[in-house]
Amino acid sequence: MSLRTSIATVCLSGTLTDKLHAAAEAGFDGVEVFEPDLVASAAGPEEVAALARRLGLTLDLYQPFRDAEGVTEEEFADVLRRARAKFRLMQRLGVDTMLVCSNVGTATIDDDEVSASQLRRLGEAAAEHGVRLAFEALAWGRYVDDYRRAWRIVELADHPAVGTCLDSFHILSRGHDPAGIEEIPGEKIFFLQLADAPALTMDVLSWSRHHRLFPGEGAFDLPAFLGHVLRAGYDGPLSLEVFNDTFRQTEVLRTARQARRSLTWLEDQVARLPDPPVRADGPTRLPDAAPPTDVDFVEVKAEDAGAVDVLLRQLGFDFRGRHRSKPVRLWTQGRARVICNEQQARDWSPTLAAVGFEVADPAAAAARARLLQAPPVFRRTLAGELDLAAFRAPDGTEVFLAGPADGDAAWVREFEDGEPPADAPLLTGVDHVNLAQPWQRFDEAVLFYSSVLALDAGAGQDVAAPTGLVRSQIVCSADHAVRLALNVAPLAFDHPDGFPQHVAFTTDDVLAVARRARERGLRPLPVPASYYDDLQARFDLPDATLEEYAGLGILHDRDGAGEFTHFYTETVGGVFFEVVQRRGGYEGYGAPNAPVRLAAQHERSRRPGW
């Protein structure tokens, strides 16, 4: 049993009927009807009401009603006339709660008694139509911009049809302490709207109208917020109201599922609070799932993965054989495992297609993923072969969940006729995997990796490429054993192989790896001489070191905690590899070097036959 869920139609793209279909399909219990969606809908109120009934959706809220209180009595007469027209409409729709926003445009009287008196009279008119009013403080209300003041006015109005509406954005964006919510009687909280948001420093109106996110995608502490609301005794739906430029234009069912996933995640987080609010209907915990402990494997898919085989050999990987039933090859070195998959890859140039993660309890992790509506991936598996649960990440990457292994993973035994692994591998594992994200999927990806895989999202940053800024965000496990870099290419980026993705391997001796690779014929990504001039200016490195770095295409970075030394292979199709050595407590990714890498890749991509 879970808490009831709802979503404002403004969160979704398409017509009002599209939105209702998608909300129902994604598993919501109800919707908030955003007035402009109804006004623009070819389907009128009776048709919308009937469709909602057929789909099993409740219509939980009609919103917004603006400029209602704090006005002159002359203006209030027109407010009442407007409101009565909306109450009649709500009866046709079958919605019993209307959102009344604190006045932004027409208020001239900054007086709680006046606002309360006007709300009371609106409440009296509402009650005649079986309607109740949920009064909400907008963060930019002219006089009422704090939920505590909105609640004082509701108390003063003292009418059974007048309560308050709480919106996490309006409260948390202003930095107001949500603990005070617990002092509001639950039955007077008529409605709850939830939205997350990134930490931005900008005017709160633009922040609200363009940048809201679903819970778990932003920087607000929504589990704590919701804890306060539930402890106050609120028993209405958890309803999402997210104004977001991207969600308004992306595929409606996909966004609805993303939205629904965010509430499942949030409910689980609330259930895990130190002092969780307890009710008959929730909050409900998901199966426990610790973050992955390691990258089990990465898979490169291509019609012909031969160029990848060459790179892996140059980097010192051992060929461990062919899969016994599929056109798939395995290369390993230490705990780094790369699968080259040529199955159903007609016309594919090399691309990063899958990442396997080692998790403590694959069954629990898979159950959790299913409850979060992660779309499952099916792969043909023969008797005796390991059947790993797999899901499709928002960018299309397949995510596999494998159990922990000492030494070789269990599925490695399905590969035959290979070499034994070498004794002292120079590469020891995977440092990070860099996955390109379509711009429309980025927020969904952050939620996917943080909810399904329990990874933590760090701060994002922009990296300058010759083709524009690349938005980059790390998601990683608390112990940094698993790190993913999610990169959004510049909008105008357009290449048939897509924006390059890569796997960075760990070593304790990057020079040795680079020298061996060079002996085996590797041509590292070329690094310009000016880079080494700058490196000398920055770090005052010895000439001999710089010379060796330049000869091997090695880049370097340093921060207060330690050092980072690395090199890149050239790109084949949409994939390249990196080898990294970390010293001390350096936890970055060589960000100052990323523009140099991107420029070199851009330069090479214009000389494809080189």
Place this chain on the structure above:
Amino acid sequence: MSLRTSIATVCLSGTLTDKLHAAAEAGFDGVEVFEPDLVASAAGPEEVAALARRLGLTLDLYQPFRDAEGVTEEEFADVLRRARAKFRLMQRLGVDTMLVCSNVGTATIDDDEVSASQLRRLGEAAAEHGVRLAFEALAWGRYVDDYRRAWRIVELADHPAVGTCLDSFHILSRGHDPAGIEEIPGEKIFFLQLADAPALTMDVLSWSRHHRLFPGEGAFDLPAFLGHVLRAGYDGPLSLEVFNDTFRQTEVLRTARQARRSLTWLEDQVARLPDPPVRADGPTRLPDAAPPTDVDFVEVKAEDAGAVDVLLRQLGFDFRGRHRSKPVRLWTQGRARVICNEQQARDWSPTLAAVGFEVADPAAAAARARLLQAPPVFRRTLAGELDLAAFRAPDGTEVFLAGPADGDAAWVREFEDGEPPADAPLLTGVDHVNLAQPWQRFDEAVLFYSSVLALDAGAGQDVAAPTGLVRSQIVCSADHAVRLALNVAPLAFDHPDGFPQHVAFTTDDVLAVARRARERGLRPLPVPASYYDDLQARFDLPDATLEEYAGLGILHDRDGAGEFTHFYTETVGGVFFEVVQRRGGYEGYGAPNAPVRLAAQHERSRRPGW
């Protein structure tokens, strides 16, 4: 003779050599070398210097040098070491001026004397290498964030190799009064960086890094700013430093030309100041050009424009005949003229291809456009036919410049075998033309229309469509005789006919036009019943009026100044028409109705055979 111009390489996309080629081709005299562009460049300093020489470009500035002053003496030793490495590099490049930014990261000493002493010693080292330092206050400098303080420190440093750099963004974004610039001796202003920006309320660092614009595209008063700088006696180049997410990724030569156009516009604006600074080399005025006085014609282009002919007939247009030498037809009503052009339009569905403007002096307007590097359009013209100057707007629309006419424009006589115009036309002219803009071209379009056609850009707004937010911006003549709406479709919008564009015609009796059109078989864009319910709630219109509006698909808006009543045709290809009646001083465009229109169009577009 014009002022010398320069552009920072960070404004442009591609490699450093791409940027140099584009800057030269667009007509810049020099460039600022943005250090990260050089560090990432395969071409080293000697090659870059030689290329610049071949292209006739000077290398005007090396930038930025950070974290230079306000540090401990121990740290300053490393600053000097770093700086010397850069001075040597600058000698290899042949650049003699380095930008030193006020300290953001490492300053711990908030003392002008300390900063001045450190700048002086940097200046002494610089002088040994023939380099001079231009010290600039960043708007977010830790201690030095005001150009007046930066200048005080330069004065204190009192070294011939130490001067100041002024950046319009850092000064105007903080609201600092630029008049004080005139107190700085011109020879101590070592460099000038120019950037415009939209009026945004957000942290100044993000505003600067992502949203700068070229002069004329934003909200800053750059003519006044530059006036102060020139009056101070500055005689270096006008250099653009514009960090902009879009320009970083768009086609490099196109952006360079846009940038160069912005300086031509700016110089003209400065020359028109009430108290213009006067120098031997400028500022130079462009030919005078008043904004257009009317829309002369709009042209719809299609392989088969028959469906457009039908709509025009239903709206009451008179068929004025075929062009004597081209497959082109003319329809007129009052001063509204629509050309249907089927020339070289294979596979084109109807699209708005050209707009003709009536200008007082077409020759001067065309000369001005050419000096602003507007790309010319050539059309085949036979002897005896009027040869109108034409240019291609950033979105591809062809812009024609015609002289003023009483009654029929002169070119109308080239059309033969048509009907005579009716006596009392219901439509009297063109109210506005709505042109879709690719997102990459939007800022360029604002600059194009404001500089080439001398139209004013108003405030933009977002309009909600079922497929996302549409960004809409009006550019119009001061007397509102010519109004264009520039609309950017949501990024994910994808339709083979493009985002619909339209022409709105003016009438004094929209009901009569709608009734006549209905009699002639027009099906107006359907407006949902819920719209009229809402209209009643908003404006309390009489039932009979609402019923007539509903029957004719008429929409309505009202503001403090007046009223706006209008209807839309359905869309054919990528074009539709609107008929508008303005009453009183209403100067808007029915913005509250735009989402209803967009929703209805979306609904219809999914039922193409309807």
